[in-house]
Amino acid sequence: MQLSQYEPTTWPLINRILFRVFSVYLVFYYGATFVPRTWWDKAVTWAGKLLIGKDYHIEAWPAGSGDTTFNYLQLFCILLAALAGCLLWSVIDRKRKNYDKIQYWVMVVLCYQLAIVMFRYGVAKVFPGQFAAPSLYKLDQPLGESSPMGLAWTFMGYSRGYTIFSGIAECLGGLLLLFRRTRLLGALVCIAVMTNVVAMNFFYDICVKLFSSHLLLTALFLLTPDIKRLARFFLTQQPVAATTRYYPVFATRWKRYVFNTVRYLAVAWVLWGAVATGISIRQSVKQLTTEGAIYGTYEVTSFKSLSLPGETTINRPAWRKLYFEKGRRLLIRDDSGVTGGAVRIDIGLRTIETTINKNVDTVNMHYTLNFDNTMIMKGTIGHDSVQIHLQKKDTDHYLLMTRGFHWVNETSFNK
Known part of the structure; x- marks a missing residue:
């Protein structure tokens, strides 16, 4: 060398x-x-x-x-x-x-x-x-x-x-x-x-x-x-x-x-x-960026128990919003916070399967989509039978995603 x-x-x-x-x-x-x-x-x-x-x-x-x-x-x-x-x-x-x-x-x-x-x-x-x-x-x-x-x-x-x-x-x-x-x-x-x-x-x-x-x-x-x-x-x-x-x-x-x-x-x-x-x-x-058939944000309008006749509440936090994300993920906001993860949706059978609360509770639902952007879900959360009514929200109005790029800004737009 x-x-x-x-x-x-x-x-x-x-x-x-x-x-x-x-x-x-x-x-x-x-x-x-x-x-x-x-x-x-x-x-x-x-x-x-x-x-x-x-x-x-x-x-x-x-x-x-x-x-x-x-x-x-x-x-x-x-x-x-x-x-x-x-x-x-x-x-x-x-x-x-x-x-x-x-x-x-x-x-x-x-x-x-x-x-x-x-x-x-x-x-x-x-x-x-x-x-x-x-x-x-x-x-x-x-x-x-x-x-x-x-x-x-x-x-x-x-x-x-x-x-x-x-x-x-x-x-x-x-x-x-x-x-x-x-x-x-x-x-x-x-x-x-x-x-x-x-x-x-x-x-x-x-x-x-x-x-x-x-x-x-x-x-x-x-x-x-x-x-x-x-x-x-x-x-x-x-x-x-x-x-x-x-x-x-x-x-x-x-x-x-x-x-x-x-x-x-x-x-x-x-x-x-x-x-x-x-x-x-x-x-x-x-x-991960593929949108599912029911992709969107759904607000819960009714959350009822079907476990016992006449009972309208269950011993768990009520769901407030459901986020069906891209990539087969579901996030659920309830009174205690946010939970969720991977979700399995069968379009033919119209079923939803997932686990929540750190895989403690299994969710099995049958869903019905209506023309007015409402959805009804019936099934079980853990050992509780529930019926949930939801309203789909408009997710195309967020300013962050619609503002875009502008060469010319006559005034500052800092919201």
Whole structure:
């Protein structure tokens, strides 16, 4: 192996220490996904007993949230392992004057890792899988009842164009990271994009603060070899010489062929993963955006029990509104809140089946649709027999969905 225009230099001690710490920590952080869950359960339980109390036990595993107590304790374990690894590395390799070669390969690994994630999230925005358009329930929900995260999701989901723009920016950052000549620009794009993402996650209480912060940290770490050159360019307005960092150049043809083949296959693998993700999301979105035969918002006008003669109430909160959403979902608002989930509707038999209250109660209904947009449902909720009369609401009048775009606004329209 030969070196192209490369002259080794002696790194300052502080630079060597910081490189060991951050490179080991980031590699351990991303490598944690390959550690079996049973191992993490033991490590997290130990950390919990140490930091929280001797009676600690895992109550929630990461599922939909990346900011659980489990995640924070896991991060503590990763930090301890990284510090131990850094200390061991420092003792074994204390005579090394620079980490040019190791830095190159660490940067390659982190570039591909960051690129994969940027593509994954970017494609999920270009093909609207991460942020769906506001649902019927969201459009009907009072603003004050929305959570900060729900408000952010509605903000992003409303504008297909802005969501696609955000996704393209993330994909662009990931794409630029895959090539050596554009890697610096890719890191800068990722820093700009992820700074905005991290700010939104923190200020809207979105539960991926830890992961997004590490993506930003990774992008900043990728920038460190060029930090002096960037400062010279932006702050002093002086010319900046081309970099002469280590890059592997092979003397024999077959070694160059193998190296380039592996490199291009890795790039192709990342790009194909992005394309496959897009295809999968597109198919899922198509199913989730299909309107059912009784799609719409229905207001309950009568809710009666048929369990006993003459009885008009049952021992459960009365239903107030039903939201038959796209993608075969049903949400039910009653006096105690909102419940619901997946729904099975048989148009031929005119039946509705679902489970509510965290799968405690099964709902089996037969429905009749009338020409005046009313519906009658008869059936059971758990062990109670009920008859429900509903009136379909007009869902085409929401200003948010009808306002649209205007080049010309004679007055501000801020409602």
